[in-house]
Amino acid sequence: MNQRIVVLISGRGSNLAAILAAGLPVVAVISNREDAIGLTLARGHNIPTSVVHQRDHADRQSFDLALRNEIDQHQPDLVVLAGYMRILSDAFVHHYSGRLINIHPSLLPAYPGLDTHRKVLEDGVRIHGCTVHFVTPTLDHGPIIIQAAVPVLSDDNEDILASRVLLAEHHILPEAIRWFLDGRLKITPQGIVNLAQAGRSEQGKLFHDD
Ligand code: GAR
Numbered sequence: 617m618n619q620r621i622v623v624l625i626s627g628r629g630s631n632l633a634a635i636l637a638a639g640l641p642v643v644a645v646i647s648n649r650e651d652a653i654g655l656t657l658a659r660g661h662n663i664p665t666s667v668v669h670q671r672d673h674a675d676r677q678s679f680d681l682a683l684r685n686e687i688d689q690h691q692p693d694l695v696v697l698a699g700y701m702r703i704l705s706d707a708f709v710h711h712y713s714g715r716l717i718n719i720h721p722s723l724l725p726a727y728p729g730l731d732t733h734r735k736v737l738e739d740g741v742r743i744h745g746c747t748v749h750f751v752t753p754t755l756d757h758g759p760i761i762i763q764a765a766v767p768v769l770s771d772d773n774e775d776i777l778a779s780r781v782l783l784a785e786h787h788i789l790p791e792a793i794r795w796f797l798d799g800r801l802k803i804t805p806q807g808i809v810n811l812a813q814a815g816r817s818e819q820g821k822l823f824h825d826d
Pocket residue numbers: 625626627628629630631632654698699700701719720721729782785
């Protein structure tokens with residue numbers, strides 16, 4: 617049976633590029649911005665793209681419904697938020713419960729929300745990273761599938777740190793998707809993600825680029 621992934625993006629699409637490079641079955645890419653560079657990348661791979669824009673909808677409910685309709689016509693097994701920078705309604709999240717995942721640039725539950733790299737530097741944190749998690753109605757708080765930790769170096773600035781984290785993102789997001797498609801992810805009643813047939817450290821990576 618062919619599996620189907622729909623990817624939602626808002627911008628550059630480097631995580632989308634990593635998903636495509638891994639040969640994963642992306643059937644559509646949807647954005648809330650028509651100028652998202654990742655849309656061009658998708659078109660270059662002959663993947664159908666579309667834009668669902670907030671300004672074309674009177675309220676959040678009708679926007680979410682339009683987005684749902686756009687996604688569901690592709691009958692996805694999995695929906696991936698890969699740099700999708702809009703908060704989704706509870707109803708939307710419930711509709712995709714257990715088949716909606718997000719990549720976030722911090723070691724959740726630390727640093728949910730925006731500007732994670734700046735906040736990490738301001739706080740003098742020495743280990744930073746990224747997380748792939750199932751999406752639940754609470755922003756950036758769903759069950760954690762995989763995390764990668766990267767060092768914060770003394771001469772880092774926001775851009776350098778962001779690029780180091782991004783490299784790690786490009787490893788863990790395709791891996792999480794593969795696990796999902798292989799049916800290896802199980803969420804316990806306590807909301808912990810277990811990986812079937814896992815080695816001891818597979819869901820936690822230590823990542824450095826030197
Ligand atoms: C990535 O760093 C991703 O973790 C982040 O946006 C960037 C998208 O980059 N996502 C969030 O902050 C979601 N809260 P990309 O468009 O090159 O993949």
